[in-house]
Amino acid sequence: MKTKDESEESTTTEAPLVIHEIGSFFVGGEVVSLSGMPKRARVSTLNGPAHPIEQNGEIVVGQMYVQYVKLAAPRGSCPLMLWHGGGMTGVNWETTPDGRPGWQMFFLRAGFDVYVSDAVERGRASWAPYPQIYDEVPYFRTAREAWEETFRFGPAGSWNVDPVLRRPYSDLRFDAAHFESFMNQFVPRWATNNVRTQRAYDALIARMGHSILLTHSQGGNFGMTAALHSPEQVKAVISLEPSGAPDPLQYDPMVLRGVPHLFVWGDYLDVNPFWVHSMPAAHRWAEALRAANVDVEWIVLPERGIHGNSHALMADNNSDAIAALVLEWLVRKGLIATPG
Template sequence: MWVEWEAPATTPAHPLPVILVHGGGGQGTDWMITPDGRPGWAPNLVDNGFEVYVVDRPGHGRSPNHPQVLGRPGAPFPAEAASSLFAPSDAADTHTRWPWGRSLSDPEMVALRASTGHLLADLSESQCLDGERLASLLDLVGPAILITHSAGAPSGWLAADLRPDLVAGILAVEPIGPPFAGPPGLAPLRYGLTAAPLRTDPPLPVTELPARVGEYCVSGLRGTPVRVVTGGASPAADGARAIAAHLEATGADTDHLHLPDEGIDGNGHGLIFESNSRELAALATEWLTTVTQRTPSTGSRTPLSIASNTGKDSL
């Protein structure tokens, strides 16, 4: 897994670093720059005083796909699917934070599509690998807050399952859902939040999980601060809202921020790079700061830069 690191020029203002995990067929550049060329959430958070790690999940971006290692690739993310998810034509009146064209030939849509690839064919195995690599990164950097987007969310839930003491909180932007189903075209989230195995307390067979929600906790997320963020014009908001309810029912310290409830209208699934992305990064910073304030101090720490040419091979 490739990892890129950036920090403020002076001592970070916050004691915990942030790890940014991109969505489905995307890559770490989703956090670096917007489709129209503005700074993305990663530089925004650095400007706000955070040490930031941006990952390319295995098989995506700068983490090249080796079929002998990662398994068979799935089908590419169709251009039409990207358009309907990020800039649906029937939502133009309400989806005002995507101020650009919605045609597949418009430059912003071309830029967005250029960064997309494919998921691995075995979704469960892919999520396991993502979670394991994030856990390895946490072993190196210590306690951190995760920010995930869309289909990158399961890697965050699994990292917390593997390293509950090192995940201080999770900000899940439009996480993939709904529980036990997931979006059309993908394998179901059999464990509620993930397609990959997730520990519960008490341990239960996966077949019993849907009927017994509220009777068990997701072990690695018990008491973990989690914020789910959804946009008012997103076709994925209902699934993400159901994920927030499931998190609360299974033991996470959850709150759901639906942006219209804060007076912020017009955002879609790609809210991390839409026209008000900097404003939303500032809103994220407010929540991240509350998490750092409730986390016991670990003392001084030396930031670990692994953005060298050996970094992508180290995890």
């Protein structure tokens, strides 16, 4: 007899992937020296002895973690980079909160080598002392912020610590029963590391040779800026609900001719103050790209009859259908060979 957990495991009749290599590396980072730090005593294990610790000395900061899966016979023209949003990590792309295969697996099955990163200060990239290196203490995302503001699971006033009393949007595509699982993915974030993070992403692009960028939320601005810094190496930019974008008064979009851009947006945007104030930057940049004769496609899912999508497009219950829209665009741009 199957247990409940066994019966809920995802099953598939698809053929196993043929993998050439799985690995990881760190990119970016610099050695800095700490001084003026007090001595401390550390207990390394429960009931163990106290060890005196000298905190002054050299440490590495600003590094980014990257995990890759390379196929034995990829069909993509170059690797696909998956870059997460603010207060999140690369786990967003791996498995959905309700236990389904995520976009990492979707695009591996489509034929791409896939690279999933944890940006500076996130997940396995670790973080640095503050205020010695980072200028302030971190922010921690609350459940209400995620539910009502950033991810748009319900309107203002709809969050409640009691799941029975929560009021998600009636057509919400995110499975609200798994909200606590989604909260497990939240990590601290700092507001002072944009330069370090951009430097690490740029270093990743330089290391890769050629790549396609698929970004989410805060990662969108980093991805669009990385393309500006390396237009000959970035073959396409896909931005899922970017929360920011380059300023056309500071950057020349003309350098991105030949680099197609896709923007994808979900539902409830016009009734959410956070997104009402966040979207104009992406609008301005998309229009500047179009004016520079850059290939731009702007997809608003409700305009295509697809309703109920939250900010967590890669975790909503129609995530594979959204990924298929992205894949179809990549096929049209000649960035992956069609089967057969």
